[in-house]
Amino acid sequence: MTTQGSKAAAARRRPVRAWHGGQARARTRTLLLDAALRVFARKGVGAAAIQEITDEAGVANGTFYNYFRNREELIEAASARLAERFFEEITASATDVADPAERVAIGSRRFVLRAMSDPTWARALMRVWGSTPHLHAHTATPVLADVRAGRRRGRFTVKSEAAAVDLVQGSVVAGMRTVLEGRAGEEHASAVATLVLRGLGVASAEAEAIAHRPLPSLP
Amino acid sequence: MTTQGSKAAAARRRPVRAWHGGQARARTRTLLLDAALRVFARKGVGAAAIQEITDEAGVANGTFYNYFRNREELIEAASARLAERFFEEITASATDVADPAERVAIGSRRFVLRAMSDPTWARALMRVWGSTPHLHAHTATPVLADVRAGRRRGRFTVKSEAAAVDLVQGSVVAGMRTVLEGRAGEEHASAVATLVLRGLGVASAEAEAIAHRPLPSLP
Amino acid sequence: MTTQGSKAAAARRRPVRAWHGGQARARTRTLLLDAALRVFARKGVGAAAIQEITDEAGVANGTFYNYFRNREELIEAASARLAERFFEEITASATDVADPAERVAIGSRRFVLRAMSDPTWARALMRVWGSTPHLHAHTATPVLADVRAGRRRGRFTVKSEAAAVDLVQGSVVAGMRTVLEGRAGEEHASAVATLVLRGLGVASAEAEAIAHRPLPSLP
Amino acid sequence: MTTQGSKAAAARRRPVRAWHGGQARARTRTLLLDAALRVFARKGVGAAAIQEITDEAGVANGTFYNYFRNREELIEAASARLAERFFEEITASATDVADPAERVAIGSRRFVLRAMSDPTWARALMRVWGSTPHLHAHTATPVLADVRAGRRRGRFTVKSEAAAVDLVQGSVVAGMRTVLEGRAGEEHASAVATLVLRGLGVASAEAEAIAHRPLPSLP
DNA sequence: GATGAATGAGGATTCATTCAT
């Protein structure tokens, strides 16, 4: 309770006034979910013990079962939370940007950059990704939307949508992995985005230009 | 799953002639490693129980500890075995092919196709990949060699080798995943290879041609 | 063996009122330590199985690990508990007795006699003694104090304190062993005490007189 | 095989000529028994694994069962071997010495001194002692003989033979323990012997003189 | 006889889950 805590948890650690009216309940649940993601990041989903998660959250082990029926339900919920954040991430990344090529570049770069600034989140993402199929639908949806828009507008020339999604997602995840393993240079995010755009059919020079444009500030 | 199952394997264990010269030892070790990969594929690395592995291999649980000090040592060895196979796979894929673009296309397609013909192997690869960093060095090496050759010969125009490797590996793994989840069409392997080649700087028409050329027969 | 047995103990576990303030915790810990000493007495320290100890204590096997990290930690704690009791024993034996010779005689006799009335305790003492060096410091301290006092007052004439402690402790333990093996007569405790006093330098007649004096009642 | 080996084993490690005619058999048996005693000294009797013993002896684990039906039979045999050595020790210690007081002093001193020169043997002795009752009869016999002779000749004045044996054996074992734990000074053997003789009824001055007399050379 | 691979029962340890307070 004193040492670690996600940013969200830390922000909320104010005078503990009247938590009632369901706020306390929501708060503890959040505490547990965030703790779970941190432990997943460290140990992997399979090896994360409930005890370790409650310790990380600063509550007693028994408290866990006031919020989740069992281990499985937690994993479900944590994956959902991660996907939700993922979604927000993408959406927030490129509101007000119309060009699908630019949207894809911004999203790709943000993800790779985020692996630098928040490796815990990135590691959790990769681990959950590797062990739950649930996630795929969530993560693929926004990418697919951009791919379709890009084809309609003639920005992208791809025959298979599935292959396009694989190209984007796969390259981005591999880029995150490179970052997490400390093998990435400063420019890695832009370098990956450039290649992805070219793969989708954008000409080299333009791809590079788009991938190096300043990122719009988050809302 | 494809080669042998626990009961079946036990039945097939014919009286082995040459017990000496360490052949029996090597044989049981192989039995265990192959069984481990099958179980990893089914359950994930973290959730694989030793008991299940020994059942799958058709030996007693205690036998395991004649070959590996503990769980961890097995994972190490199994990853190494997988990487070794991976390497052979790639190497065998494109002997006698000089053009790096063609080499990359052949390798990419073979991996995606292999996920169709041997889903167990593919699943093991993805699971081990997700949980052990060791593997990276092995899998990246042959890709990196082709990327470098391609730049030297002017086939590829990439600024960052790391990004190029991420593009190739990431897209291929994502392609395998799509196959494993049953979302891939017949042409998926070629479609992914096409996009990858374009990303590396090969012109669209040529990329597509190369990615659809008949695969050379394996040696 | 004398106090409680597994089934009986379980039956007697009445609803405990004050669960809080760590009392329950302390109680279970004591239950486990006492059970451990009984099992050590029966089987020896090395051959005592955790399962048997928890059965004896009337708790589930898993409960053990809420109190001790592992087998080793238990042995440490059990030795400490035994030493503690040992110490109390000696101290209680001879409060209000000023003469060091008499104090040594009383202590020696009480130990040998206790091996008759509580063979479980004696057997545990001997077994733990034989396998943990820790114990020595605890058991030697009170003896050493009496030896020093005896020298100061001119009751004992010994050149080496270490040898004096060996004489007292060794003879007493051997005496207990003789009792446990059923080879001791009624007078064994006094007979051993007599020889010990003579070894320390007390004249034969006086040694025998002191060793046969009625024991003071315990406080 | 190359590194360790008892003195006996080392001495015999000559050109391995014709071992036949039962000599090879006896030799391997000896190898195993000596190895067992070394392992007992290190780990205690209960925790000694057959595998470790055969490793120590430099033979394959299966070989063990050509010489002993099972673990228990080994312990029996090893105890017997230890007792046999113990006996030889005592006997050799004081052949040609007629005075029982002197015989007891010589035996006591030799044992304590031997704990200095051969701690492995001493540790094995203490550990086997602590866990097998068999040993007692063997070790007590020679002591008892001296005690009886001493009483007949008026050298010792003790009422209980059992107590006298406890005094001698207990003090000597405690003395060995003190040596093994590094708490003994140079003179410890003689200091213990002095107190033991006094306990048996020998006058102080004479006890001290006898306990400091030069030890006869071993035959 | 010697070897060492294989066996499987038994003991140690972990951990999700329950429940009285």
Added chain:
DNA sequence: AATGAATGAATCCTCATTCAT
């Protein structure tokens, strides 16, 4: 709601013993 002691099934691992070579 929160707590944390207790539970016991599941898993890891050890080791005495057997047996084909």
